[in-house]
Every structure is written in structure tokens, then in C-alpha cells.
Amino acid sequence: xxAAATCGSVAASTGSAVATASKNNVxxxxxxxxxxxxxxxxxxxxxxxxxxxPSVRNGQLLVSTGLPALDQLLGGGLAxxxxxxxxxxxxxxxxxxxxxxFLAEGIVNGxxxxxxxxxxxxxxxxxxxxxxxxxxxxKKEFDEDVYNHKTPxxxxxxxxxxxxxxxxxxxxxxxxxxxxxxxxxxxxKRMPQELIEASNWHGFFLPEKISSTLKVEPCSxxxxxxxxxxxxxxxxxxxxxxxxxxxxxxxxILRIGIQNLGSPLWGDDICCAENGGNSHSLTxxxxxxxxxxxxxxxxxxxxxxxxxIQNKAIIARVTTLxxxxxxxxxxxxxxxxxxxxxxxxxxxxxxxxxxxxxxxxCDESDVKDLAFKLKRKLFTIEAEVQKGVSTATFLLDxxxxxxxxxxxxxxxxxxxxxxxxxxxxxxxxxxxxxxxVTNSLVFFLxxxxxFKDPCNYIGRT
Amino acid sequence: xARRPGTGYLGVVVRRGSTRGLDWRLGPAESGLLGHLxxxxxxxxxxxxxxxxxxxxxxxxxxxxxxxxxxxxxGGKLTLLCDAKTDGSFLVHHFLSFYLKANCKxxxxxxxxxxxxxxxxxxxxxVSLTMARxxxxxxxxxxxxxxxxxxxxxxxxxxxxxFLREANAGNLxxxxxxxxxxxxxxxxxxxxxxxxxxxxxxxxxLLSLGMGAVAVLDFIHYCRAxxxxxxxxxxxxxxxxxxxxxxxxxxxxxxxxxxxxxxxxRAEGLATGFCRDVHGQLRILWRRPSxxxxxxxxxxxxQYKIQDKSVSFFAKGMSPAVL
Numbered sequence: 127x128x129a130a131a132t133c134g135s136v137a138a139s140t141g142s143a144v145a146t147a148s149k150n151n152v153x154x155x156x157x158x159x160x161x162x163x164x165x166x167x168x169x170x171x172x173x174x175x176x177x178x179x180p181s182v183r184n185g186q187l188l189v190s191t192g193l194p195a196l197d198q199l200l201g202g203g204l205a206x207x208x209x210x211x212x213x214x215x216x217x218x219x220x221x222x223x224x225x226x227x228f229l230a231e232g233i234v235n236g237x238x239x240x241x242x243x244x245x246x247x248x249x250x251x252x253x254x255x256x257x258x259x260x261x262x263x264x265k266k267e268f269d270e271d272v273y274n275h276k277t278p279x280x281x282x283x284x285x286x287x288x289x290x291x292x293x294x295x296x297x298x299x300x301x302x303x304x305x306x307x308x309x310x311x312x313x314x315k316r317m318p319q320e321l322i323e324a325s326n327w328h329g330f331f332l333p334e335k336i337s338s339t340l341k342v343e344p345c346s347x348x349x350x351x352x353x354x355x356x357x358x359x360x361x362x363x364x365x366x367x368x369x370x371x372x373x374x375x376x377x378x379i380l381r382i383g384i385q386n387l388g389s390p391l392w393g394d395d396i397c398c399a400e401n402g403g404n405s406h407s408l409t410x411x412x413x414x415x416x417x418x419x420x421x422x423x424x425x426x427x428x429x430x431x432x433x434x435i436q437n438k439a440i441i442a443r444v445t446t447l448x449x450x451x452x453x454x455x456x457x458x459x460x461x462x463x464x465x466x467x468x469x470x471x472x473x474x475x476x477x478x479x480x481x482x483x484x485x486x487x488c489d490e491s492d493v494k495d496l497a498f499k500l501k502r503k504l505f506t507i508e509a510e511v512q513k514g515v516s517t518a519t520f521l522l523d524x525x526x527x528x529x530x531x532x533x534x535x536x537x538x539x540x541x542x543x544x545x546x547x548x549x550x551x552x553x554x555x556x557x558x559x560x561x562x563v564t565n566s567l568v569f570f571l572x573x574x575x576x577f578k579d580p581c582n583y584i585g586r587t
Numbered sequence: 588x589a590r591r592p593g594t595g596y597l598g599v600v601v602r603r604g605s606t607r608g609l610d611w612r613l614g615p616a617e618s619g620l621l622g623h624l625x626x627x628x629x630x631x632x633x634x635x636x637x638x639x640x641x642x643x644x645x646x647x648x649x650x651x652x653x654x655x656x657x658x659x660x661x662g663g664k665l666t667l668l669c670d671a672k673t674d675g676s677f678l679v680h681h682f683l684s685f686y687l688k689a690n691c692k693x694x695x696x697x698x699x700x701x702x703x704x705x706x707x708x709x710x711x712x713x714v715s716l717t718m719a720r721x722x723x724x725x726x727x728x729x730x731x732x733x734x735x736x737x738x739x740x741x742x743x744x745x746x747x748x749x750f751l752r753e754a755n756a757g758n759l760x761x762x763x764x765x766x767x768x769x770x771x772x773x774x775x776x777x778x779x780x781x782x783x784x785x786x787x788x789x790x791x792x793l794l795s796l797g798m799g800a801v802a803v804l805d806f807i808h809y810c811r812a813x814x815x816x817x818x819x820x821x822x823x824x825x826x827x828x829x830x831x832x833x834x835x836x837x838x839x840x841x842x843x844x845x846x847x848x849x850x851x852x853r854a855e856g857l858a859t860g861f862c863r864d865v866h867g868q869l870r871i872l873w874r875r876p877s878x879x880x881x882x883x884x885x886x887x888x889x890q891y892k893i894q895d896k897s898v899s900f901f902a903k904g905m906s907p908a909v910l
Binding site: 176330346355356359406409410413414416417418420421438439441442445447482483484485486488492494513 | 646674676677678680698701703704706707711730731732733734739751753754756791792794795796797827831832833834835836837860861863886893894896897898
């Protein structure tokens, strides 16, 4: 596709906006990878920023959210210039984790951070970031988390569908270097102090800023939001993220993290009253924030306690005004904690909205029932397992009693179903399954030949 | 290839003897279903007996007796795009590319996305927004960028999004002035463009920014008076349907616009949830048909699937994935 060919060169550059493009005789075939405001660029520069990659679908510049599984569900990553809104779980246990993963990813990639909070000092938040998994010797500990401890051998080779071993797994497990796109983090360890000190970060702690006298423009936002917007705009302008400073050769991404937006600590009363006086403050803030992000090289993560907002209309408006909305629902305290279906997981994760940027369609994942679990060191996201048929995980864990459902899942996710099925039938007989199982398997496989596309009928839509 | 907008035709492929029903492509071709819908009907302006909504200040009211009763002027149309539980922005992209290709002068009030987004999708659909803006065919108000300018810098002259700076949002008069200025016919003698068109994406954002539903309805009313009646152009606006979110202001806005509009295109998600092959359902409702003998309020329902550069429509249950 022409898009793929051009996106590598152009999307990585900080393509100028229309104004300069028209001056520089840029043809209409050039795909703009960034929405940076007009600069004095003399055409596209092949500047690649660490920690970003262009999207294969529309050439958009993407950054990682810190969780490779979430990146995959969002269609490759978080697009630069967009807002990721995380609807907090009820007791605010897991959403700070996602927040910290985002910031930790920024530190590992060398991006500039802007942390805003009304509850905790940003310096304390940065002290609690998870440590990245950077060495090979951590891989063994990592494998212990992934595989069941009943099967001591790691890296079980696939005995039946041996061709599927060549396909990439859902989560890329392997040694991590800083040039990769998404990194893994160890939630039980802290980020080394020298990494934090080497990074460039700005903190906005509301109780400190509200007393100082910044130039306050008349606006109908609550003072906390106004000050935060001005702070963000100052940082973007002074450090040249919007392209206003042409002397800066090395372009970087600004990662903005705003914690507990909309809570009463920010001076907003949408969580307290149904029809408060400032009911438009939050939505206006989001709109202006998105305007700032669209004209600069930045990405933003916001956690919001939407379960506290009394007025459901505001939640709907906030969802429309954000680009990506991810909702977390933890099982703590709910009846689902004792539900055997969910015994392996800590909560559900709902991808409520994915933006359609520069495109008519978006990369929606087919799997809608996703659950997360916080293992000893990792935060993983998986499709819900229902009666042994898992629709998204490729990893074959080994125990033989799971063999039959594994074949089911291989058939339904395969794009070349009948071609592979014939070889897999022969392999099944080698293992020595009971003849009944083998016969039913063969029968089923033969049946599958008659359908045009078995994936659509077996898989859940 | 200047096509007069009044002569749109319906490009429908009906395969005889097949069970597939109606199947056509919506895309860069001039013969689009929605193109026909946009131009097929002439209407009569309903008489308004209410007084001027802005009360005793006629300073920005258009000419008096704008709506004389029993007037049978053939004016433009108001098309309402509505989406519920899904994203109806593909309709906006379609109308934008359609009107630009039909050589109309377009004023696009884009409040929700940036210029480059529409420009890149427009290239897929076959129009170049950059070129259209340069030669004056397209007047683009980028809401996100303008909001940043308005909020952080004091503006000397009134800005279309002036209401963002005010604590108690009054009315959308500056925005209306901007639209009127953008679409007023140039007295240079030769008529380069055919009809003026106003596109708004989307109106629900104005509610989020602090405007009341009545203020937004006033704005639409004045735009209709100017664009549809005075300048004989068309209007296309997008409103989100919040469904069960109990957004009263949005419901007022949606109901008010539904009564005023001549064509309603409603994109809904499927009631059964997400499907990879059928992205949603489009309901087309004609209001105020021209001849009273025809059925009032014709309505069609089609399901659609959005592809990379086009949208394919099919009758309910006739998705190619199912057949």
C-alpha cells in the first residue's frame, strides 16, 4: 500500500501543517504524520523520535502506553496528540498502575513528563514508578509468572500445530532494550533513582499552584483547571513541543499525566452534586486540552473517577470529547469476586472508545470481553476464558487435557484453516488420543471444509 | 465537472433475480445515494408565527418579515445527521467531499477534529481540502485550534468562539456572523460556485462547551434563515444522540432539529452489539415530502459496513458475510 511506503518516511518526520506545506510545494501525495503547528521546516525531515513508531493503518505517530497488551488492543499504541481517558475502578487500585506505566514508559524512552495531581505530590508519584525489565537474567523470573508452575518447562514447543509456533504470540516476551516500542515493567520493584533524575519532568501539584499568583485569564473554568491549562500551555510553548522554537534540533514527546481529574480535590463539584454550578468546567477543560494536544507533540493520560459523577450526561459528553476511553472494573467488593468464571482475574477492562483518526474506520479488536490480572510482577490483559475455549491467547500451556479446546481455538483464529487442519490431524494421532476423540476431530475438520469461512461461525462476534 | 446540485440522480444497482437486494457503493462517484437524497426534494418554508427569539434587540436579526406565511419560496434543505451508539462521522466526510465535488461553496465548522484529519480522509474520498481552501471554495473553522487561541490570548476583534471566554455563555452570534460572512455571495460578477453549504460537526460539542440548547437552536434558526432561505443553500449538521444517558439538553436539541430538518440520517449501532462485518444501521427519514399525495415521512433502513475508502450499504440481513 502506498500508505505503508510513505508513512515510514513522512510520518516519522514532524510534518508541518497545511500552511507551510503550501509554501513548500508539498504535493498532495504526502501523508502528514503529525499535526504539529506550522514551523519553518523546509520539507519533511527524517527525524525519528525514540519511543514512537508510525501506525501501519494511517501513518499516525504512535507512542506506547507502557502496556504492550493495551497497545495492541488500541491498534498499535496511543496516537500523539490524543487523550487516553481511563475510567477509574471503584477503589482506585488499578488505575494508578496504568498511570504509572505510562509515565515509566516515558522515562525509559527519554520523553519529557508533565505530571499533574491534586492529591499527591508529583515527585512522590515518580518515586513509585515500576522498574523496567531490562536484562536477560530477569527473563527466567518473567517466565515463572507467565507459565503455570505445574509445568516446569518453559517454552513448550507446540507439538500438534507446529506451524503456529512461527506465528507471533500476542505478547512479545523477550529481553527488553530501550529502542523497543513497548517495555515490560516489574510492578514489585521501583524505578532506579538515577533514571528518574536523568529525566526531564515537570510537576503540577494543585495545592501549591493555587496559592501562587499566575496570570489568570477570565474564563468560566474552575481555577484549578485554568491554572493547569496555563501550566501545560507554558511548558509546551517554552520547550518547543508545538514547533514554535525552530532551534531545537532534537524533537521529543511530552507525556502529560493528570490524575483524578474531576474529583472534588480539583475544585470541581460534578462528583458531589447532580447539577452543580460548574457543570461545563470539565468538558471545556477537555476541549481546550485536546486543542493544545492536537497542535503539539504530546500525548496525555487522564484518570477520572467516573463512577462518582452523578450526572450521566456528563460522562457521555466526556467520552465524546476524549479520544480513547478505557474503563476498569475491579472485582473487589463485588459479587463477581466469588464467581468461578472470574477466579483467575482481578477485574474487567472495557475498551469503550477508539478514535478514527485520519480514517473512516479504526482498528477495533474483535475480542470485547477482556479481563486483567495483576500478577506478582506483571499486569496482563487477556480475553476471558469461557469453558476452556479461549479466543485470543495463542500460548499453549501444555497440559494434555487442554488439547482439544486448543485445537478449537487454533481453528477459529486461523486464517488458513483447512490447509493447516490436515497436518494437524496427523499430528493428533501421534500423541495417542483416544480413537473417539480423533474421529470426532477428523469429522469436525472435514465439516469445516464446507464452510466458506469457518472463523466467522465459530468465533464470537 | 460542475454539476448543478439540482440534478442529482440516484445511482442504485438492483440485481434482478438475486436475493441480495439493493447493493450500491457510496464513494467518490457522483451518483451517490446520499447525493440524491441531498438534492431530490424541494420544500416549502413553513410559516413561523413566533416572535423574534432574541427579544427586543433586533440588531443582528436578519431582514424583517423573513418568514411570511404561505411563502412558497424554494429554498435549501437542512439535513440532520444523528448517531447513536456508533460513530457517524463517515456521513460528514461524505457530505463534505460530495459538496466540494459539486462545486459548492462550503463553510465547514469543524469543532471536533483538526483540519488534517478531514484533509487526509478527503484525499481518500477524492477531494483535496487544501486546494479547496486555497481557491476559496472552502472556509474552514478549526474549532480546536481556535479554542486555544481564544482562551489563551485576548482577541481584539470578536472571534467566532468568543463564548469560551465568557463565564455566562450568551449566544452564538459571533459564530453566526462568521458563517454569514463566509457564505455571502461575492459581487465580482461571475458566479464561480453554485450553492452555499454550511456543514457543522458537531453541534453536541457546543452543549459541552457551556451553551444552552436554546442558544444552539437559535443559532441554527438564524443559519437556516440566511443559508437556506436567503442564499438558497443547504445545511448539514451532526448531533449525537445520547440515548439512555439522560442528557436533557441534548434531547431538546435533537428533537428541535428533527422537527426542522427535511432529511434525517440516523446511524445506529446494531442492537445486538459489535459485529465485524456490519458496522451499523442507517435510517433515512424524509420529512415534508413535496407532494401531499405521497406518503408522509418516508423511511428506509439499511445496514452498512465502512471500508477504507467507501461505505457499502445493503438491506437488513443481506450482509455479504452472512449470505
